[in-house]
Amino acid sequence: MSVRLVLLLVSAIFIGAIAVSSIRHRRRIKFQQKFMKEEFQGSQEDRPVEFVEKNFALYRDSPIAFFIMARNQTYFSGVELIQALLDVGMQHGSRGVFAYSDETDKPLFHVLSAQEPGNFDLVQLELLSVPGLCMVLNTEHSNLIHAFNMMMKVSNELADRLEAIILDSHKEPCQQEFLEQCRLEILELSRQRTESLVTF
Numbered sequence: 001m002s003v004r005l006v007l008l009l010v011s012a013i014f015i016g017a018i019a020v021s022s023i024r025h026r027r028r029i030k031f032q033q034k035f036m037k038e039e040f041q042g043s044q045e046d047r048p049v050e051f052v053e054k055n056f057a058l059y060r061d062s063p064i065a066f067f068i069m070a071r072n073q074t075y076f077s078g079v080e081l082i083q084a085l086l087d088v089g090m091q092h093g094s095r096g097v098f099a100y101s102d103e104t105d106k107p108l109f110h111v112l113s114a115q116e117p118g119n120f121d122l123v124q125l126e127l128l129s130v131p132g133l134c135m136v137l138n139t140e141h142s143n144l145i146h147a148f149n150m151m152m153k154v155s156n157e158l159a160d161r162l163e164a165i166i167l168d169s170h171k172e173p174c175q176q177e178f179l180e181q182c183r184l185e186i187l188e189l190s191r192q193r194t195e196s197l198v199t200f
Protein backbone atom coordinates (compact mmCIF):
# COMPACT_ATOMS: atom_id res chain seq x y z
CA MET A 1 0.00 0.00 0.00
CA SER A 2 1.44 3.35 -1.04
CA VAL A 3 2.09 6.21 1.34
CA ARG A 4 -0.42 8.31 -0.59
CA LEU A 5 -3.18 5.73 -0.13
CA VAL A 6 -2.46 5.48 3.57
CA LEU A 7 -2.67 9.26 3.92
CA LEU A 8 -5.98 9.27 2.04
CA LEU A 9 -7.40 6.58 4.37
CA VAL A 10 -6.24 8.45 7.48
CA SER A 11 -7.76 11.67 6.14
CA ALA A 12 -11.07 9.93 5.42
CA ILE A 13 -11.21 8.46 8.94
CA PHE A 14 -10.36 11.84 10.48
CA ILE A 15 -13.04 13.65 8.45
CA GLY A 16 -15.57 10.97 9.35
CA ALA A 17 -14.82 11.35 13.06
CA ILE A 18 -15.25 15.11 12.81
CA ALA A 19 -18.59 14.65 11.02
CA VAL A 20 -19.91 12.26 13.70
CA SER A 21 -18.79 14.63 16.46
CA SER A 22 -20.48 17.53 14.70
CA ILE A 23 -23.76 15.60 14.36
CA ARG A 24 -23.71 14.68 18.06
CA HIS A 25 -23.00 18.28 19.00
CA ARG A 26 -25.89 19.58 16.87
CA ARG A 27 -28.24 17.02 18.43
CA ARG A 28 -27.11 18.05 21.92
CA ILE A 29 -27.66 21.74 21.14
CA LYS A 30 -31.06 21.02 19.58
CA PHE A 31 -32.07 19.04 22.67
CA GLN A 32 -31.00 21.88 24.96
CA GLN A 33 -32.85 24.47 22.86
CA LYS A 34 -36.01 22.37 23.05
CA PHE A 35 -35.90 22.50 26.84
CA MET A 36 -35.07 26.18 26.82
CA LYS A 37 -38.11 26.91 24.66
CA GLU A 38 -40.75 24.47 25.86
CA GLU A 39 -39.93 23.42 29.41
CA PHE A 40 -37.98 26.08 31.26
CA GLN A 41 -40.03 28.96 32.62
CA GLY A 42 -37.43 31.51 33.71
CA SER A 43 -34.29 31.31 35.77
CA GLN A 44 -34.17 30.39 39.44
CA GLU A 45 -33.55 34.04 40.29
CA ASP A 46 -36.82 34.99 38.56
CA ARG A 47 -38.86 32.67 40.77
CA PRO A 48 -40.27 33.29 44.28
CA VAL A 49 -37.89 33.37 47.25
CA GLU A 50 -39.42 30.17 48.63
CA PHE A 51 -38.50 28.27 45.42
CA VAL A 52 -35.45 26.53 46.93
CA GLU A 53 -37.23 25.72 50.19
CA LYS A 54 -40.20 24.15 48.40
CA ASN A 55 -37.98 21.66 46.58
CA PHE A 56 -36.48 20.15 49.69
CA ALA A 57 -39.80 20.46 51.50
CA LEU A 58 -41.00 17.79 49.05
CA TYR A 59 -38.38 15.48 50.51
CA ARG A 60 -38.76 16.54 54.15
CA ASP A 61 -42.54 16.14 54.10
CA SER A 62 -42.54 12.68 52.54
CA PRO A 63 -41.75 9.65 54.73
CA ILE A 64 -41.10 7.61 51.58
CA ALA A 65 -37.95 8.63 49.74
CA PHE A 66 -34.75 7.03 48.51
CA PHE A 67 -31.84 7.73 46.19
CA ILE A 68 -30.37 6.69 42.86
CA MET A 69 -26.66 7.44 43.09
CA ALA A 70 -23.83 7.34 40.57
CA ARG A 71 -21.34 4.56 41.29
CA ASN A 72 -17.83 5.09 42.61
CA GLN A 73 -18.59 8.65 43.78
CA THR A 74 -18.95 9.87 40.19
CA TYR A 75 -21.63 12.19 38.73
CA PHE A 76 -24.55 12.09 36.34
CA SER A 77 -24.22 14.79 33.72
CA GLY A 78 -26.07 16.89 31.19
CA VAL A 79 -28.05 15.65 28.27
CA GLU A 80 -27.66 11.95 29.06
CA LEU A 81 -29.25 12.34 32.51
CA ILE A 82 -32.17 14.46 31.30
CA GLN A 83 -32.75 12.14 28.35
CA ALA A 84 -32.90 9.15 30.71
CA LEU A 85 -35.52 10.92 32.84
CA LEU A 86 -37.59 11.72 29.76
CA ASP A 87 -37.27 8.19 28.39
CA VAL A 88 -38.89 6.70 31.51
CA GLY A 89 -41.81 9.14 31.32
CA MET A 90 -40.75 11.98 33.62
CA GLN A 91 -41.90 15.55 33.02
CA HIS A 92 -40.04 18.72 33.99
CA GLY A 93 -42.21 20.96 36.19
CA SER A 94 -42.44 24.59 37.28
CA ARG A 95 -40.33 23.99 40.40
CA GLY A 96 -37.42 22.81 38.33
CA VAL A 97 -37.87 19.19 39.42
CA PHE A 98 -39.28 16.21 37.54
CA ALA A 99 -42.55 14.42 38.20
CA TYR A 100 -44.09 11.13 37.09
CA SER A 101 -47.85 11.49 36.79
CA ASP A 102 -50.87 9.21 36.38
CA GLU A 103 -53.47 9.40 33.59
CA THR A 104 -55.20 12.31 35.35
CA ASP A 105 -51.92 14.27 35.48
CA LYS A 106 -51.66 13.83 39.26
CA PRO A 107 -48.01 13.31 40.31
CA LEU A 108 -47.26 9.84 41.65
CA PHE A 109 -43.77 10.87 42.73
CA HIS A 110 -41.11 13.52 42.17
CA VAL A 111 -37.44 13.35 41.23
CA LEU A 112 -35.05 15.91 42.72
CA SER A 113 -31.34 16.37 42.39
CA ALA A 114 -29.64 14.76 45.39
CA GLN A 115 -27.82 18.02 46.08
CA GLU A 116 -29.30 21.32 47.20
CA PRO A 117 -31.41 23.08 46.14
CA GLY A 118 -32.79 19.96 44.44
CA ASN A 119 -33.78 21.47 41.09
CA PHE A 120 -32.26 20.80 37.66
CA ASP A 121 -30.78 23.88 36.01
CA LEU A 122 -31.64 23.39 32.34
CA VAL A 123 -30.33 26.81 31.31
CA GLN A 124 -26.76 25.47 31.38
CA LEU A 125 -27.50 21.88 30.50
CA GLU A 126 -23.95 21.21 29.35
CA LEU A 127 -22.68 22.10 32.84
CA LEU A 128 -25.28 20.04 34.72
CA SER A 129 -23.59 17.55 37.04
CA VAL A 130 -25.22 15.84 40.04
CA PRO A 131 -24.11 12.94 42.25
CA GLY A 132 -27.53 11.35 42.31
CA LEU A 133 -31.32 11.59 42.24
CA CYS A 134 -33.79 11.71 45.11
CA MET A 135 -37.06 9.84 44.49
CA VAL A 136 -39.91 11.24 46.59
CA LEU A 137 -43.37 9.68 46.88
CA ASN A 138 -46.35 12.03 46.62
CA THR A 139 -48.18 11.06 49.81
CA GLU A 140 -51.20 13.13 48.73
CA HIS A 141 -52.00 10.69 45.92
CA SER A 142 -55.20 8.68 46.38
CA ASN A 143 -53.55 5.33 45.58
CA LEU A 144 -50.30 5.23 47.52
CA ILE A 145 -49.52 1.56 46.84
CA HIS A 146 -49.79 2.13 43.10
CA ALA A 147 -47.68 5.29 43.37
CA PHE A 148 -44.99 3.43 45.34
CA ASN A 149 -44.95 0.47 42.96
CA MET A 150 -44.54 2.81 39.99
CA MET A 151 -41.78 4.71 41.78
CA MET A 152 -39.88 1.45 42.34
CA LYS A 153 -40.42 0.34 38.73
CA VAL A 154 -39.18 3.64 37.29
CA SER A 155 -36.28 3.74 39.78
CA ASN A 156 -35.08 0.34 38.61
CA GLU A 157 -35.33 1.47 34.98
CA LEU A 158 -33.34 4.61 35.72
CA ALA A 159 -30.71 2.69 37.67
CA ASP A 160 -30.27 0.35 34.70
CA ARG A 161 -30.05 3.19 32.17
CA LEU A 162 -27.60 5.20 34.25
CA GLU A 163 -25.68 2.17 35.56
CA ALA A 164 -26.38 3.50 39.04
CA ILE A 165 -27.22 2.06 42.46
CA ILE A 166 -30.41 2.46 44.50
CA LEU A 167 -29.88 3.54 48.13
CA ASP A 168 -32.39 3.82 50.97
CA SER A 169 -33.29 7.02 52.83
CA HIS A 170 -30.06 6.71 54.86
CA LYS A 171 -28.01 6.29 51.65
CA GLU A 172 -27.30 2.65 52.42
CA PRO A 173 -27.77 -0.11 49.81
CA CYS A 174 -31.49 -0.69 49.38
CA GLN A 175 -32.58 -3.95 51.00
CA GLN A 176 -35.88 -5.82 51.05
CA GLU A 177 -36.37 -4.83 54.69
CA PHE A 178 -36.38 -1.15 53.71
CA LEU A 179 -39.00 -1.75 51.01
CA GLU A 180 -41.19 -3.68 53.44
CA GLN A 181 -40.90 -0.83 55.93
CA CYS A 182 -41.97 1.61 53.22
CA ARG A 183 -45.04 -0.51 52.47
CA LEU A 184 -45.96 -0.63 56.17
CA GLU A 185 -45.67 3.16 56.38
CA ILE A 186 -47.85 3.50 53.29
CA LEU A 187 -50.51 1.25 54.83
CA GLU A 188 -50.40 3.37 57.98
CA LEU A 189 -50.76 6.59 55.97
CA SER A 190 -53.72 5.08 54.12
CA ARG A 191 -55.32 4.00 57.41
CA GLN A 192 -54.90 7.47 58.91
CA ARG A 193 -56.39 9.05 55.80
CA THR A 194 -59.39 6.72 55.92
CA GLU A 195 -59.96 7.43 59.61
CA SER A 196 -59.80 11.18 59.04
CA LEU A 197 -62.40 10.92 56.28
CA VAL A 198 -64.71 8.84 58.50
CA THR A 199 -64.27 11.26 61.39
CA PHE A 200 -65.01 14.22 59.13
